[in-house]
Amino acid sequence: xxxxxxxxxxxxxxxxxxxxxxxxxxxxxxxxxxFASMIGFYNLQSAxxxxxxxxxxxxxxxxxxxxxxxxxxxxILLFLCPALTMRLFAEDRRSRSLELLLTSPVSxxxxxxxxxxxxxxxxxxxxxxxxxxxxxxxxxxxxxxxxLVSSYVSVLLLCGSFVAVGMLTSAFTESQVxxxxxxxxxxxxxxxxxxxxxxxxxxxGEWLAYASMLTHLEQLAKGLVHSRDLVYYLSFxxxxxxxxxxxxxxxxxx
Amino acid sequence: xxxxEGLTKRYGADNAIEDVSFSVAKGEVxxxxxxxxxxxxxxxxxxxGSLGATAGVARIGxxxxxxxxxxxxxxxxxxxxxxxxYVTMTVRDYVAFAGRLKGVTDPAAVDRALAxxxxxxxxxxxxxxxxxxxxxxxxxAQAIVHDPEVLILDEPASGLDPAQRxxxxxxxxxxxxxxxxxxxxxxxxxxxxxLCDRVVIIARGRVVATDTLDDLxxxxxxxxxxxxxxxxxxxxxxxxxxxxxxxxxxxGRLLLRCDADLRAEVATAAAPHGLLALGARRGLExxxxxxxxGNA
Numbered sequence: 001x002x003x004x005x006x007x008x009x010x011x012x013x014x015x016x017x018x019x020x021x022x023x024x025x026x027x028x029x030x031x032x033x034x035f036a037s038m039i040g041f042y043n044l045q046s047a048x049x050x051x052x053x054x055x056x057x058x059x060x061x062x063x064x065x066x067x068x069x070x071x072x073x074x075x076i077l078l079f080l081c082p083a084l085t086m087r088l089f090a091e092d093r094r095s096r097s098l099e100l101l102l103t104s105p106v107s108x109x110x111x112x113x114x115x116x117x118x119x120x121x122x123x124x125x126x127x128x129x130x131x132x133x134x135x136x137x138x139x140x141x142x143x144x145x146x147x148l149v150s151s152y153v154s155v156l157l158l159c160g161s162f163v164a165v166g167m168l169t170s171a172f173t174e175s176q177v178x179x180x181x182x183x184x185x186x187x188x189x190x191x192x193x194x195x196x197x198x199x200x201x202x203x204x205g206e207w208l209a210y211a212s213m214l215t216h217l218e219q220l221a222k223g224l225v226h227s228r229d230l231v232y233y234l235s236f237x238x239x240x241x242x243x244x245x246x247x248x249x250x251x252x253x254x
Numbered sequence: 255x256x257x258x259e260g261l262t263k264r265y266g267a268d269n270a271i272e273d274v275s276f277s278v279a280k281g282e283v284x285x286x287x288x289x290x291x292x293x294x295x296x297x298x299x300x301x302x303g304s305l306g307a308t309a310g311v312a313r314i315g316x317x318x319x320x321x322x323x324x325x326x327x328x329x330x331x332x333x334x335x336x337x338x339x340y341v342t343m344t345v346r347d348y349v350a351f352a353g354r355l356k357g358v359t360d361p362a363a364v365d366r367a368l369a370x371x372x373x374x375x376x377x378x379x380x381x382x383x384x385x386x387x388x389x390x391x392x393x394x395a396q397a398i399v400h401d402p403e404v405l406i407l408d409e410p411a412s413g414l415d416p417a418q419r420x421x422x423x424x425x426x427x428x429x430x431x432x433x434x435x436x437x438x439x440x441x442x443x444x445x446x447x448x449l450c451d452r453v454v455i456i457a458r459g460r461v462v463a464t465d466t467l468d469d470l471x472x473x474x475x476x477x478x479x480x481x482x483x484x485x486x487x488x489x490x491x492x493x494x495x496x497x498x499x500x501x502x503x504x505x506g507r508l509l510l511r512c513d514a515d516l517r518a519e520v521a522t523a524a525a526p527h528g529l530l531a532l533g534a535r536r537g538l539e540x541x542x543x544x545x546x547x548g549n550a
Contacts (some may be wrong), residue, residue, distance in 0.1 A: 100338035
């Protein structure tokens with residue numbers, strides 16, 4: 001109950017200030033731009049292919065449109081999520097409103113989960129707002145519904161990981177800007193870890209690649225839901241939520 | 255109702271509070287006095303569970319605040335020095351939210367809390383648009399929404415203009431008249447004199463006095479007067495039966511210690527020597543200053 005009350009307040013807070021609306025607008029404009037330019041590119045390619053005697057004819061919508069679209073959405077979220085999560089704890093601490101939560105009969109776990117779910121609810125709203133792109137695709141094309149569903153699941157998991165990291169950095173500082181910068185830095189690091197794969201010797205590189213979000217996103221975006229990718233995202237999220245929990249618990253000892 | 259034993263909070267090598275002990279009976283209104291940085295807020299934060307103590311025990315309603323945190327928090331209302339407001343919410347939504355966190359789902363309880371602090375008309379307004387006095391009231395509404403048995407208020411009138419101060423004081427008086435147990439920290443001594451049964455004075459992290467106002471100030475047996483002719487007045491007063499001591503405190507002020515309430519006699523004796531003012535009890539201010547500075 002308390003979790004839902006806190007989550008609802010967090011969600012409402014996004015819409016009570018321009019921040020939420022601006023983030024939503026920016027997200028839709030950028031994804032819209034990507035979607036439109038990809039359609040253009042797809043049309044050009046398929047037109048060229050139809051003249052190509054060696055071409056296989058039809059281009060696969062899933063491979064040429066859906067996958068890159070969701071990959072791009074993931075990159076946009078990488079930039080956007082730290083801005084959405086930076087205030088979760090930092091603002092509450094600076095304005096002292098956190099004291100309301102800390103002196104209410106609410107457990108630390110409820111506070112952390114409530115704030116996390118509130119931020120995730122906002123991200124879900126953003127993702128749902130991309131629904132008209134997929135509706136267009138379904139109407140005019142014939143994408144694989146399974147791929148679309150797994151793409152949404154993967155982007156949501158990715159987003160969940162971003163939010164978990166951002167929330168932890170927000171719990172460490174009273175400054176939203178510091179939370180933003182550190183959160184973004186950490187996310188970027190987890191994003192590009194797989195690049196290290198090529199430059200390290202065996203073993204370490206594999207581990208680094210496993211820790212990278214990119215590696216797992218590629219699989220999911222193809223519509224391949226492997227348990228190892230799900231386990232990766234879920235344990236990633238669980239770890240950062242746990243770390244945030246420990247951090248918030250420590251407020252009582254400072 | 256509230257028992258505090260040997261409470262200590264250390265930050266590294268510094269002691270924020272050390273060995274603080276006091277107790278508050280049910281229904282009592284206790285003033286928590288002390289200079290800035292004396293440890294008032296630290297003590298209150300430990301009592302309300304937002305801070306852990308290094309050593310010592312604090313019990314509210316017989317339950318340890320560190321081991322029975324949730325149960326204790328349900329019975330305690332807390333208004334921190336800076337009210338913990340979500341300023342983008344409306345007054346009503348905010349108080350309802352605070353109520354839900356404290357287990358109150360009845361919308362009537364929210365209305366009652368708003369009415370009690372005089373916010374019934376501004377429930378729809380966004381907190382950010384309210385004056386400081388009103389925000390303080392919203393903070394109070396948040397503290398009383400779950401009808402707590404214990405109210406802990408950290409400088410509820412700080413930073414308010416005189417009119418707002420009077421309003422908040424009247425409000426506190428109403429709350430004090432109910433059966434809630436109240437701890438009120440402040441450095442406005444007039445507030446303590448107007449509201450509290452008892453004071454706990456804290457300085458440099460230690461309790462330096464805990465007593466009723468009357469006992470602290472010597473009740474009616476201490477009389478302070480102001481006269482124009484100091485010498486003759488002192489002689490006349492010393493001759494008065496029952497007067498144990500007459501001191502000149504400077505600027506025409508005389509302090510007397512009597513063995514009973516002798517205000518009428520003192521007034522008659524001092525009148526021919528240009529009596530300007532007479533007050534029973536040594537001012538709380540004097541006591542406060544002597545206690546808190548003596549420790550420095």
